[in-house]
Amino acid sequence: MNEFDAATVSRRSHDIIIYGPDAFDAMRKAGQAAADCLDKLNDIIRPGVTTAEIDAFVFNYGEERGYLAATLLYRGYRYSCCTSINHVVCHGQPNDKPLKEGDIVNVDVTFVVDGWYGDSNRMYFVGEVSRKAQRLVEVTYECLMRGIAAVKPGATLGDIGAAIQEYAEGERCSVVRDFCGHGVGRSFHEAPSVLHYGRRGEGTPLQPGMIFTIEPMINLGRPHVKVLADGWTAVTRDRSLTAQFEHTLGVTEDGCEVFTFSPAGLYHPPFSTEG
Numbered sequence: 001m002n003e004f005d006a007a008t009v010s011r012r013s014h015d016i017i018i019y020g021p022d023a024f025d026a027m028r029k030a031g032q033a034a035a036d037c038l039d040k041l042n043d044i045i046r047p048g049v050t051t052a053e054i055d056a057f058v059f060n061y062g063e064e065r066g067y068l069a070a071t072l073l074y075r076g077y078r079y080s081c082c083t084s085i086n087h088v089v090c091h092g093q094p095n096d097k098p099l100k101e102g103d104i105v106n107v108d109v110t111f112v113v114d115g116w117y118g119d120s121n122r123m124y125f126v127g128e129v130s131r132k133a134q135r136l137v138e139v140t141y142e143c144l145m146r147g148i149a150a151v152k153p154g155a156t157l158g159d160i161g162a163a164i165q166e167y168a169e170g171e172r173c174s175v176v177r178d179f180c181g182h183g184v185g186r187s188f189h190e191a192p193s194v195l196h197y198g199r200r201g202e203g204t205p206l207q208p209g210m211i212f213t214i215e216p217m218i219n220l221g222r223p224h225v226k227v228l229a230d231g232w233t234a235v236t237r238d239r240s241l242t243a244q245f246e247h248t249l250g251v252t253e254d255g256c257e258v259f260t261f262s263p264a265g266l267y268h269p270p271f272s273t274e275g
Helices: 006-015 021-041 049-066 131-149 159-169
Strands: 083-087 088-090 104-113 115-127 181-182 192-195 211-214 218-219 225-228 235-236 240-246 247-251 256-258
Touching: 021 104, 021 115, 021 192, 021 211, 021 235, 021 247, 021 256, 049 104, 049 225, 088 211, 088 218, 088 240, 104 131, 104 240, 115 131, 115 235, 115 240, 115 247, 131 159, 131 211, 131 218, 131 247, 225 256
Parallel strands: none
Antiparallel strands: 083 088, 083 104, 088 235, 104 115, 181 192, 181 211, 211 247, 218 240, 225 235, 247 256
């Protein structure tokens, strides 16, 4: 879940926390909690299921294991996850409307495990989806992985954004600019803000011990979004399809470690263990 926008980058950059090995151990546990929950949702999401049922599953998954759903009551948000369907960019609120054949849905889960926040989201196909929806999801997943590949000490936040933007726009898609990734650890949202567009060599240099999310939101149409009257749900202004994937990772001495990779080997739909 993302509560930062692009305007926060300059004023928060000096607050970046550099974490040590114990934090990485804790984040592995928190990250795998979110990832395992997302794995199990693969057997639940289908036509006719409501997003309220998905939310109940996430709540119960955490409660049974002693994990807190970080979004529940966060700044007034009333649900244990975010469920964003078709043209909903992020922060979609669960409800009793059944999912339909052909929908694409993002589920964003964050658990607090022993005081540490594991944050991840993933796209799901609801039955058979259109080729354009499938292609958008594939492009979005590749954007995430290219952003992750850019992470190493001495690189910059701009390198991450540029890797994502260059690929997305090369595939005739657009990058949402209103929301971004964020630092995470002992708090849900920390510095730095991680833009999903930018210029190589610009922005904050990456250092070992930084922990943050990368979570590009990619649209088939134009990049512009608006937030609905509920104060949470962000949608594409042109009602074009949108997709998102998110991982939490830590910068290491020679690259990065992703804490939220699927323990079952499920990466992007249609899910398989072949990657």
